[in-house]
Amino acid sequence: MTSTMIKPGQVPLDDWRAIYRGARVALDPGVRPGIARSAEVVEAIIAKGEPVYGINTGFGKLASIQIGIEDLETLQRNIVLSHAAGIGEPMPIPVARLMMVLKLASLARGASGVRLATIDMLLALLERNVIPVVPAQGSVGASGDLAPLAHMTTVMIGVGEAFVDGVRMSAAKALEKAGLKPLTLGPKEGLALLNGTQFSTAYALAGLFEVETLFQTALVTGALSTDAARGSDAPFDRRIHDLRGHSGQKEVGTALRSLIAGSAIRQSHLTDDDRVQDPYCLRCQPQVMGACLDLLRQAANTLETEANGVSDNPLVFSEEGEVVSGGNFHAEPVAFAADMIAMALCEIGSLSERRITLLTDPVLSRLPAFLTPKPGLNSGFMIPQVTAAALVSENKQSAFPASVDSIPTSANQEDHVSMAAHGARRLMRMADNLAGVIGIELLAAAQGCDFHAPLASSGALEAVRARLRREVPTLSDDRYFHSDIQIATAMVKLGELVVASGHPLPGLGVGCR
Template sequence: MNNIIINGESLTLEELAAVARKRYTVKIDEQAKDKILQSRKIVDKIVKENKVVYGITTGFGKFANVKISEGDCSKLQRNLIMSHACGAGDNLPTEVVRAIMLLRANALSKGFSGIRLSTLQTLIDMLNKGVHPLIPEKGSLGASGDLAPLAHMVLPMIGEGEAEYKGERMSGAQAMKLAGISTVQLAAKEGLALINGTQVMTAVGALNVYDSINLSRISDIAAALTLEALRGIKDAFDLRTHMIRRHDGQIVTAKRILELTEGSTFITNQGELRVQDAYSLRCIPQVHGASKDAINYVKEKVVIEMNSVTDNPIILENGDVISGGNFHGQPMALGFDFLGIALSELGNISERRLERLVNSQLNDLPAFLTKNGGLNSGFMITQYAAAALVSENKVLAHPASVDSIPSSANQEDHVSMGTIAARKSRSILENVKRVIATELMAACQAIDFREGYKLGKGTQAAYDTVRAAVDFIDKDKIMYTELKKVTDLITDEKF
């Protein structure tokens, strides 16, 4: 069985996706266990000496000035979980829940949170045995971390809430019993250690980044096919042009288009048919490249966050306990807003290329890519639907991170809205995926109207893959089923 070792330092995006989607199992690094045990000793010492330390022997938020007795420390942590579990909306997908559990376990394994090793092991056992808490998607301000959704994650650990186990929804207590995992009586600091962090926004956003990297590659394939279908000009992709601007994403995109179209006889030279192409063709490297650079920036920030301590308070190795603000989601909020904008632009330019494929006033192809126009509508309404999706994205791309609202009696007076930003970027990604699938399907349809030409090395492989899923549309048929086939196709990483 595939196994991922976590130590809070080196978790990768690829490992996260493997645990979330392929059910890889997780183990704590042996050296990390020593750090966890040492951190817990400090918490136990604080409780025994009756020191006043936030979140350990005090209440939370505005109640930080309320002293809690040693006898009530455990009850305080249980109350924290139950009172904070007040999420709303649909439950997060199982893959996101698994990513959340992994990220929280990874952060706790760094040894700055004061959790007991046995409690952390319970969370990992749940992940490995497939006990997936039901976590509502809404209710987090993104500071102090993702309190409400993470509280739902913890409920089954203490025998409460609901969970999914082997595909069935049931009580958290029943799921734990069926999986053979003992529930936990939380000790001092443990409830706070489990829920005070940015793992929900980071889990949603990290999977989005992973998928965005793949989708940006597919957008290049769709663009190359459209370029050939419209007999576009290859001179605009001459690397000498892009090297003198020096943006990495732009250079990478130009190289990919040239590689995909290598050997093509569809592609034309400058002045052969036209002097210049429209921007949606000519500026593919500049637009796709800018989105690639943005995605890579967000990836860098996400990987940092995946291996960070986002607790409050933080237990340092020398015994110092510091109340800071590492739970604040602003680094992720800004990144996920940026991700949504970058994805929106991939959709915007794809929809414009789609318009050039279906609009006979802009090409020399049959109107709406159908043989018997009038009786058949062909691809006419696919462009409508794509236009609706990209217009919706313009609304969704409005940044969540510029908003804030005070909470906890104004003690927590600036929040990130990072979880909303992450969720919005997911919606944008799904919309863009459908738009690019539509462009792919339309480009292949357009190519079939041209005879006597040869596709490029890469575009031929892409064309064959699409045609294995959907046929040339000779007469009108129910389009959403065909579009879904191509959407599912590009969701598969093998594409």
């Protein structure tokens, strides 16, 4: 397993992707003095006895209540326990782990006032694969992802539940198994661990990384569908896209042109084809998919910045010896990014479903009805297209912008919230739906090309078909379709079609910090 060195404030997107995929983490030792200085500022404030929010006061609407020095440890423990009020299914382990690393990177910027012991506890949990059980519902994405991060923190103090190597158990047992003792939180540490956007950002990044693979795979299936429908590659001409100028559109046009280059199917209808223009789902792929690519890259830039930032409150400025309250916990940037990713998910799936429908329609595709050699006796791809339509519609219903919603909390002290957690959490489910749509398109496009035998597609697309046909044979007569869709969808999720094509395909392309 690879190891990724975390340099707080300088972690590129590629490293966050590797961490989500399971890479081990190490913390740059050069940040430790800055963390220690931040904790010293907190100690100095306590010694003075002046009220400073988050250190020796209550929280939220109770900020005006000063807490005595003898109760500061209890204050931090209480905020963690009281805020662990989430419900619902646990976060997926890879996403929860990513959240922990995001929190580690934020605290290690040295602006949160936590001790090195707290940093080391997070590192130890990650090293020993102790992942908190975090109920995924309960955050409104402002004043931080309080409930989810509280559940993360309870494990550090020996309360709640955790997964150890994937096995669920009590936090106390998990720490014992890992050879760790529960942490006693110091002043401000409970609040520092709870405040922040790491839950929302982890889900948004996970969704982004899944969508990147699906986007690239949809380019492959889109090219294969174009050949199956005997579509034209003229709309992929570089000159068209250079005149408009959008970078995503130009890159998608180049990719599609490259994927289909050398196709004997394409060569067979260059002349004497009475069709003048293809439907938009074929012809406008560079424009639609290119716009999705530009949007995903914009979201990626936002999330990369957020992942490297500090979203705690209040913030400790060691050089000045000051603690300043602000609102970095408000996850509006993450909410907007998640909404953009959701829009791209919808459009990628919508275009893919339209190509499936085109291929199953004998009038548009000039292929046998529903891609079966014996229509009537067999239904062929009739219902897989319906399934794709259902998945696309479900994604559309899920794509209403989360960022435009708000509901006041904490007795109206926190009177505008981002709902970033909702916006980010839906992305994984939407990505699963999209993978199903693209999997069905893969099956349909490969089946369509079968009818053109002995003519073959390009080398890249034939390699993709060969990969599919190793596990899913041509559909001659109706059979149990569910298994075929499951196999194709698994290939899509794993990016196997992208690898099989042998072509470099445009992706997020950021990470240049």
